Amino acid sequence: MAKPKLGLYWAASCGGCEIAVLDIHEKILDVAAAFDIVFWPVALDFKYSDVRAMEDKSIDLCLFNGSIRNSENAEIAHMMRAKSKVLVAFGSCALEGGIPGLANLTTKDAIWNYVYKESPSTVTKNGGTYPQTHSMMPEGSIDIPEMWETVKSLDQVVDVDYYVPGCPPQPEQIWGVIEYILSGKPLPAKGAVLGATDKTCCDECLRERKEKKLKKFFRPFEIQTDPNECLLDQGIVCMGPATRSGCGALCTKANVPCRGCYGPPPNVTDQGAKMVSALSSIIDAQDPQEIESILDQIVDPMGTFYRFSLAHSILRRVEKS
Amino acid sequence: MAFEPKIIGFLCNWCSYTGADLAGVSRIKSAPNVRIIRTMCSGRVDPAFILKAFQLGADGVIVMGCHLGDCHYQEGNYKTIRRLPFLRRLVKGFGIDPRRLRLEWVSASEGDKFALLVNEMTEEIRSLGPLKLSVHHEIQQPVAHH
Numbered sequence A: 001m002a003k004p005k006l007g008l009y010w011a012a013s014c015g016g017c018e019i020a021v022l023d024i025h026e027k028i029l030d031v032a033a034a035f036d037i038v039f040w041p042v043a044l045d046f047k048y049s050d051v052r053a054m055e056d057k058s059i060d061l062c063l064f065n066g067s068i069r070n071s072e073n074a075e076i077a078h079m080m081r082a083k084s085k086v087l088v089a090f091g092s093c094a095l096e097g098g099i100p101g102l103a104n105l106t107t108k109d110a111i112w113n114y115v116y117k118e119s120p121s122t123v124t125k126n127g128g129t130y131p132q133t134h135s136m137m138p139e140g141s142i143d144i145p146e147m148w149e150t151v152k153s154l155d156q157v158v159d160v161d162y163y164v165p166g167c168p169p170q171p172e173q174i175w176g177v178i179e180y181i182l183s184g185k186p187l188p189a190k191g192a193v194l195g196a197t198d199k200t201c202c203d204e205c206l207r208e209r210k211e212k213k214l215k216k217f218f219r220p221f222e223i224q225t226d227p228n229e230c231l232l233d234q235g236i237v238c239m240g241p242a243t244r245s246g247c248g249a250l251c252t253k254a255n256v257p258c259r260g261c262y263g264p265p266p267n268v269t270d271q272g273a274k275m276v277s278a279l280s281s282i283i284d285a286q287d288p289q290e291i292e293s294i295l296d297q298i299v300d301p302m303g304t305f306y307r308f309s310l311a312h313s314i315l316r317r318v319e320k321s
Numbered sequence B: 001m002a003f004e005p006k007i008i009g010f011l012c013n014w015c016s017y018t019g020a021d022l023a024g025v026s027r028i029k030s031a032p033n034v035r036i037i038r039t040m041c042s043g044r045v046d047p048a049f050i051l052k053a054f055q056l057g058a059d060g061v062i063v064m065g066c067h068l069g070d071c072h073y074q075e076g077n078y079k080t081i082r083r084l085p086f087l088r089r090l091v092k093g094f095g096i097d098p099r100r101l102r103l104e105w106v107s108a109s110e111g112d113k114f115a116l117l118v119n120e121m122t123e124e125i126r127s128l129g130p131l132k133l134s135v136h137h138e139i140q141q142p143v144a145h146h
Ligand code: SF4
Pocket: A201, A202, A203, A205, A206, A207, A209, A229, A230, A231, A232, A233, A238, A239, A240, A241, A249, A252, A257, A258
């Protein structure tokens, strides 16, 4: 019997998800033995035209990482959707925009203005130029993809079958998902989150939690934290309560608060809204002015609560004024 | 056509909704712009409900609950008193004028206060104009759950 076909793609991403796949170490050989890898730009020399020439639904499994940030990302997302039986949004960027989604805090114009004109390391002639999607050269015309105003998650652009969260997904979880698919067991219901659990990061965290009452918040560099106590109890904003478990509360083991990379847990659509409720229940104040002064200590709530999920949050982007 | 503000009002069952009812039976006139959603307590208003209201086209949101000390569930509105200012910051972070989100205490006997607040909020939102968000054009369906 012919081996099932596997495709991997990176759209707007850092490459960390690709490394995470390789971090399954020698099991990558099992993957290569079990699948016929037909597309993997980071590792193998296939061209878009090779995939375009395939029949629709001829790729059995596609692990798609990266958010959709430009016209090329979108074009390949549509192509991989058409060619794949099972399309998996792999990693935070594909799931919910990820770090690139933080660009939704500002505008394309502001980003370009900084990058191509104002940044101290940019040397400009005639006030600077922006990249042109289409330009004529003596040798012919050159076309490059168009950057979008708003970063999107994969499922805001094409239909997605499954989701594997994490920035990046943890290697043991990746292997678990691949093993499951290879086992030939019936696939889970469409839309399922694989390689994670249905609880919150706090449920996996080994730190001891007490009744919380906070009058003061700290940034991690401001205090020496107790290694065994819940970081939130100590006044460090930890995204644990608003984050899906699956990583083993990895960051908290390294004395760093959870940043929320596994995305919202089941029945939570918006990590920011969830953090507002979670923190509001533990702030120890009833006087409006005191409340405001405590809230002042929570630095950069947008960037903290939506570090990975802004593009997939309820409001998706900051409104340009 | 003249702009008519769409305002969502989350009113707690025990005080504010009864207050609104009193305004009705007392035939106090007030603006028809607030669509009321009854919740058991102001503390039941999940911040996500409010963001969702803006996502689905509300121009403003007003939350009304029992006066402090009067919450039917003792503590509910003490959560609300922290949540709303926090959420107002978040909403501002999204580029939405925080005046579009308001918290008020209305008891069961304050039908007149209810009517006054509704009129005030309606005029405030009218002067702010319609809330335009890019998400309004993007969603055909509500945000996917997973
Ligand atoms: S808030 Fe953070 S440190 Fe505390 S239990 Fe949850 S994940 Fe652990």
